[in-house]
Amino acid sequence: MAKPHVLVIPYPAQGHVIPIMELAQRLVEQGIRVTFVNTDINHKLVKSNCLDKDGFGDQMQMVSIPDGLEPWEDRSDLCKLTLSILQTMPRKLEELIETINKDDQSKVTCIIADGGMGWAIQLAKKMGIKRAAFGPTSVATLASMLSIHKLIDDGIINKNGIPLTDKTIQLSETMPPIKRGTLSWACFEDSATIEAVFQVVVLVEEASKLTEWFICNSSPELEIAAFNLYPKLLPIGPLLASNRLANQTGHFWQEDSSCLAWLDEQPTGSVIYIAFGSFTIFNQTQFEELALGLELCDKPFLWVVRPGMTKTDYPNGYMERVGSNGRIVRWAPQQKVLAHPSIACFVSHCGWNSTLEGVTNGVPFLCWPYFGDQFHNETYICEIWKTGLGFKKDESGIITRGEIRSKVEQLLGDNIYKVKALDIKEKVTSCISKGGCSHKNLTSFLEWIQNNDADANDQPDSVNLNF
Structure with a gap:
């Protein structure tokens, strides 16, 4: 039987690459083969800044596909970049997987995609591959993305994501209010960029319905109200290199140690x-x-x-x-x-x-x-x-x-700020330690990946986040 082979794809931004790279390292530690897919530009940056002791070895292969823009084009233009990604990358990723799958012993058995790359979850569904979504942001931010239909129905945004009011948004009674400008897709000055990025948000919401697992780089100690609002979002974090006593990888710039x-x-x-x-x-x-x-x-x-x-x-x-x-x-x-x-x-x-x-x-x-x-x-x-x-x-x-x-x-x-900071540290550390909520979820997730007999539509056991 072929060993598990996981394809991991982040949204092409520094803050997204680092945490999902950390997750990929956990897979490698368990003997799981990983193909990590960056865009061509980011692949060159990450490879050029990898340390020799990062130790990907044969278990992790770093590959790339184009984002559709020319090398000299401005990727800080999120409108242009977003539309190019949606137009180009799904086809290129499918071609990559088809090439990999020509070898029966190395077929992709699971795709883990950044929530911002929801189209990759749709592709996995189409190709009959097990799939999981990864949330690199706070769960409170994810909750706003998963609430877009409610925001439309309440007249907060229109169907293109454009805010219709300056009212603060209350997703639940126990979550802090959200101001219009803090919605991840509505913080831009021009409507074209808002509408383009909102297409990504719509795919996040749609992909959440197609995933067996939606794992998040957070812990209930930090934002229990958001986890309770969307209990399908499972904490496995914080994922940090220090958790595995190793060097952090995935940087676009060379660290000055x-x-x-x-x-x-x-x-x-x-x-x-x-x-x-x-x-x-x-x-x-x-x-x-x-x-x-x-x-x-x-x-x-x-x-x-x-x-x-x-x-x-x-x-x-x-x-x-x-x-x-x-x-x-x-x-x-x-x-x-x-x-x-x-x-x-x-x-x-x-x-x-x-x-x-x-x-x-x-x-x-x-x-x-x-x-x-x-x-x-x-x-x-x-x-x-x-x-x-x-x-x-x-x-x-x-x-x-x-x-x-x-x-x-x-x-x-x-000194009260330091005291409270140390208190939060202790609670979060217990969550990622053996027996903690995040540790249990990550362990279950790794077991699911390694179970090649699992059906592509299997659902994870629910996790009680109320303590």
Whole structure:
């Protein structure tokens, strides 16, 4: 009998590739063969930044298919990229699977697709292959996607996803309200992009009906109300490299690990860590205010300034004034940074991966969301878990240097944020430990994949999330 062979496909964005790559590593550890499918562009980035000790070996094959755009075209144009993906990738993925399946001993037995690639779930159904969806975002964000018919019926959005009202949205009595601008597809300024991205959301909702498993990179300790609203969404997270005591993989930029030695030289609980993920962009005024705000704090800081994050430069004489008190890198080994004892707090864009990495290391947050669901994640950090503070913008929409210094002093001057952060860390750690909810679900999922006799329409046992 042929061994299990799982094809894994993420949505082509950094925040989606990393967590599903972590899941793929878990499959490999169980002796399951994996074919990991990136777009051509992202495949080159990931391969160029893989460490030799990542150890994919023969069990994981990294392959790619085109996204339909030319290499030089702008993939930050989400309208153009989304429409190209939907038009090109389903056919290319089917051709890839047909090529693989010519060898009876290596046939694809299961497809795990990012929820944002719902068309791949439809393809798996069409080809008679076992299938599972993976949610790399918060379950609260997924819940808004799975509620689109209700939002249409309630007159919140039209059938193309365009918001019709500025009213806040309450998916359930126990979940925090959602503002129009925090809907993952409705945070764009132009209707064409909203409508294009909404096509992806519709496929998420449709794919959820075709999957035996919809597994999520979260835990009920973090968002039990969202899990209760959609009990089919099963927690298996947080999936982090630290859970398996290994290096994180899937990065689009080369990590600068030299900052870890610099952290070793800093006092315990003294360093401000600043990182804004793969998408945030700063204009000249905001970039300079952030730089000067960090200087005003007069504390050691580690700042990730990603290529393309800004077109401006540091204020005159800045690097000389800051000296060894500040360390600036292009990309950091974030999970190792956040686990370092010298870290005092995390100034973050509140992307879900960064949120999970901060939470699992018991680090308090200063929230600086930039885009879509990041604002919703900020709500959980500040209002539900109470492990951080948000910044206030001035009348020009700028977070000033004075505001930055004030919030740093407030966060680090009150030990309650650290206490609550450590409490959340303990609860989440128990969830992914043996006997915990996420650990049990992941174990059951791995067993289902390894059971080649399982029918493609088998349903997982329900999991009680009420404790």
